Structures are given as structure tokens and as C-alpha cells.
Amino acid sequence: MDMVLENMILAQSAAKGMTVGEMTGLLSQNALSAQNTLPSPKVRLAICGLGLVGQRHAAAMAQSLDAQLIGVVDPSDAGRSAAQSLGLSCYNSLSEMLEEETPDGVVISTPTPLHVEQGETCIEHGIPVLIEKPLAASIEEARHLVQRAKEKDIAILVGHHRRHNPIIKKAKALISEGRLGQIRALQSTCWFYKPDDYFEVAEWRKLKGAGPISVNLVHDVDLMRHFCGEVLRVQAQSVPSSRGFENEELASAILTFDTGAIATVSVSDSVVSPWSWEMTSKEYHIYPHTHESCYMIAGTEGALSIPDLRLWTHPDAKDWWSPISAISMPSETTDPLHNQIRHFVEVIRGKAEPLVSGEEGLKTLEVIDAIQAAASTGETITLDHRSAIG
Numbered sequence: 001m002d003m004v005l006e007n008m009i010l011a012q013s014a015a016k017g018m019t020v021g022e023m024t025g026l027l028s029q030n031a032l033s034a035q036n037t038l039p040s041p042k043v044r045l046a047i048c049g050l051g052l053v054g055q056r057h058a059a060a061m062a063q064s065l066d067a068q069l070i071g072v073v074d075p076s077d078a079g080r081s082a083a084q085s086l087g088l089s090c091y092n093s094l095s096e097m098l099e100e101e102t103p104d105g106v107v108i109s110t111p112t113p114l115h116v117e118q119g120e121t122c123i124e125h126g127i128p129v130l131i132e133k134p135l136a137a138s139i140e141e142a143r144h145l146v147q148r149a150k151e152k153d154i155a156i157l158v159g160h161h162r163r164h165n166p167i168i169k170k171a172k173a174l175i176s177e178g179r180l181g182q183i184r185a186l187q188s189t190c191w192f193y194k195p196d197d198y199f200e201v202a203e204w205r206k207l208k209g210a211g212p213i214s215v216n217l218v219h220d221v222d223l224m225r226h227f228c229g230e231v232l233r234v235q236a237q238s239v240p241s242s243r244g245f246e247n248e249e250l251a252s253a254i255l256t257f258d259t260g261a262i263a264t265v266s267v268s269d270s271v272v273s274p275w276s277w278e279m280t281s282k283e284y285h286i287y288p289h290t291h292e293s294c295y296m297i298a299g300t301e302g303a304l305s306i307p308d309l310r311l312w313t314h315p316d317a318k319d320w321w322s323p324i325s326a327i328s329m330p331s332e333t334t335d336p337l338h339n340q341i342r343h344f345v346e347v348i349r350g351k352a353e354p355l356v357s358g359e360e361g362l363k364t365l366e367v368i369d370a371i372q373a374a375a376s377t378g379e380t381i382t383l384d385h386r387s388a389i390g
């Protein structure tokens, strides 16, 4: 304890006629409470995969008062030079890094096919992980990983970062408060044009499993589940890449929820459009902002567009011939990637449960898998909630 504080306590205690024993007790009580108010040491994090999104995680950590980036894993020249510019050592493999460093948590932002192997390595070392979306390249692998984490009691947080956006939190609160009544219909649009060099700089983006259903639509499906519950049935169509990649370039699906609500979701990375979360949410400055919305949700009492958070109702009679008007609901604007790192720190400290757990990531992946299967077979796929982890 601070000497000045100690002397003040002693002087005040003597003035009150306290015994030396009583004074010593008081001093140790104050020392304890001073310890309790000391800031916790920073949580030490590592990043595995310092590419496009890995560098955003590094930027979020740099702004965090609670987290410190202590090491990076990336075998590429670009990754190494990005690590160097942050003044950090860069390891060629995760196991090499774990021989030298003891991070409290690891962010895995490598190409999707590497998520499970690297996630499992961290779990076997007892280290909580934030794994980028999609959780895995296949549901079998994802289930294995989630099961292993459960057995070892190690937290997985899946990088569906939009759930950390205050806009989404506000939308969820409005739905939970019943402002829309019972949700019956949802629509999500994820249309944009990814330039050729996006695929040239990272070859894996051309390969199976890295198409817009897995990479982009997975965010929208996660939010539809977040807003509306579990998906029971899936119908879908897709169109193969005209650029010659192994994936689709356009897909639309109909999702039927256990509540009876229906969502129509559409994705393309090869059309010019202002309607996507990227261009409407102002989440990341590299995308132009279009003042449009990309999600529409309609219920028995009202409708909500997102991200502009316009809540539509009939002020008088609930009737299509009566006036309908919208109020814009307020929300904070904070960076969801920063919020997500802050939340990961809380999870590591044992102060929070993962907002998007491994099980949640797995359930979303099951819907994505069903969309792929429905699109390739033309059949309606019924989900049997295989994700249940024993």
C-alpha cells in the first residue's frame, strides 16, 4: 500500500484510540481492498494468420486497454512483414509459437480449412480460441472440434462479429421486446462485386469451400438464426462461378424456421449492387456507404429494416389501406471487431460466456451445409439438429 495512505490511516486510527492490533488489522484490510482495485494485467493474445482479417484483429488489440498482442504465426512473406511492422516476432507454425510463447488466448484467422487443426492444437494446450467464421470447412470437423472443446472445458468464440455490433444488439432488443409482434418473414441481401485481384492475392479464395455461401452468406444466416431461432428446412439454388473458380457466384435460399417464419436469403460476389451489410452498415471504412439497408424483417405488429433501424408500423388501424410510418431507432456506433476482442478478454478472464459459442457456430454451419446440399441436389433439406453435442 502507498506510504502516504498508510500514514493517514495510522494517524486517524490513533486519534480514534485504536490498539496496535486493531490498527494492523485495518491496514491489512485496506491493503487487500487496494489490491482489488488494481487494474488486471493485460490478457496476452496471439494471432494465427495475419492476412486481411487478422490485421483487423491486430488493430483492435492495439486499441484495447485489456489485451496485448504478443506473437503472430504466419508463414508468408506478407504476414512476416506485417508482423515486423507491428514489432512482433513471427512464427512459421502454431506449434513453433506455442513452444516459445504462452498466450492466454489465440485468434485463428487463417484460411478456413486450417481452422479445425489449429483450433484443436490450442484446445489441447488449454488455450481459449477466437476462431474466424466459418468455424470449419465441414460440419463433421466442426462437430469434432466443438466436442473436444467441451471435453477439455475450453472456450471457443466464433468470429460472427456482427453480433457484437450495437445495431444488431438494438435490432435484437426490439424483436425481444415484441415491437414487431411475431416474426413471420425475413429477407437478407448480400450482393457486391469482388474484384479479380481479391482472388489473385489469396489462391484459397478460388477453391472449394471458399465461395460466397461459406464466406459471406454465413454471416447473414447467423443473424437470421440470432433474430428468429432454429432453421428446420432449406431449399436453395446456386449458379457456378463464371470466372472458373470451384465455387458458386450466386445463390438464393429459402429457410423455414421452427416458428413457421420464412427467410429468403441471397448472395452474390459477382454483381454490382449497393445492398450488402458491408456497404450499408458503415462497419469498415474501406467499403463505400450507400444509405440502403440489407435486412428486412416483418412481424404481425411491425417491420424493421437493418442497419438503418427503421421501425415501420400502422399508427392507427393495422390495415394496408391505413397510413404506415417509420421511426428511426437510435443505436450506438462502435466497432464490432473491437467489441469482440473486449468480449474475448472477458471470456478468457472467466467473466463472460461466449456470445457466439462453438455450438452456435456449428448450428450456423449446418444451415450453410444444407444450403449447399439443397442447391446441388435440388431437394428440400430437413435439418435434424445433428449439432447436439453430447
Ligand SMILES: NC(=O)c1ccc[n+]([C@@H]2O[C@H](COP(=O)([O-])OP(=O)(O)OC[C@H]3O[C@@H](n4cnc5c(N)ncnc54)[C@H](O)[C@@H]3O)[C@@H](O)[C@H]2O)c1
Pocket: 048, 049, 050, 051, 052, 053, 054, 073, 074, 075, 076, 078, 079, 092, 093, 094, 109, 110, 111, 112, 114, 132, 133, 134, 159, 160, 161, 202, 215
Ligand atoms: N469476420 C469477418 O468479417 C471476416 C472477414 C474476412 C475473412 N474472414 C475469415 O477469416 C479467415 C481468413 O480470411 P482472410 O480473408 O483474412 O484470408 P487471408 O488469405 O487474407 O489471410 C490468411 C492468412 O493466413 C496465413 N496462413 C496461411 N497458412 C497458415 C498457417 N498454416 N499458419 C498461420 N498462418 C497461415 C496466410 O499467409 C495469410 O496471411 C477465413 O476463414 C475467412 O472466412 C472473416
